[in-house]
Amino acid sequence: MSPTKGRKLAKPERRAQLLDTAKEILRECGADALTLGHLAERAGVSKPIAYEHFGTRDGLLIALSQEIEDRHTEKLRAALNTAAKQLDAIAGIISAVYIDCAVESGEEWQAISGALRGNADMIATQQQQVDDYVAMIKAALSPFSGVPDDDLRLRCTGIAGAAEAIGRELIRGRTSEAAASSNLAALIIDSTKS
Structure with missing residues (x-):
């Protein structure tokens, strides 16, 4: 017990x-x-x-999703605070933390997301989570980018989508952690350039 x-x-x-x-x-x-x-x-x-x-089963699933996201955000924030102020170091941290979190809770997150597909509250929660993640990585990458602010935000939105897709590939066993992390870091670096 x-x-x-x-x-x-x-x-x-x-x-x-x-x-x-x-x-x-x-x-x-x-x-x-x-x-x-x-x-x-x-x-x-x-x-x-x-x-x-x-309140409801959906409320529980949304709370689980938020708890997973909060854990990811805290890990990323802590890692970025100690990172060398170089693009490759920042990109490596963003990718490594994302992939680590995908390994840690990817299957749970996929099950939660699938169970709540079409739920308006979950859609709003997920959009807020993406917006927060995009803002965090944009702030981390901004010092290294020569692209206009709105373009960098859009590129970071693309990075978030790519990270999710690469995480799914990893969870499905179609790539290794090392390959997932290094390729995501390469996308991040390429996306920051003018």
């Missing part, structure tokens, strides 16, 4: 426990098995507690 199962926890701790349990269910049983009732039972809490935290 988990040390937090059934024990009274502060709301943020309980939410974190529920999200961890939801990820376990996703990995072991797939997205179809992830219901608030199953989550509550597996976490050792009552159904109302699960509903209080997420």
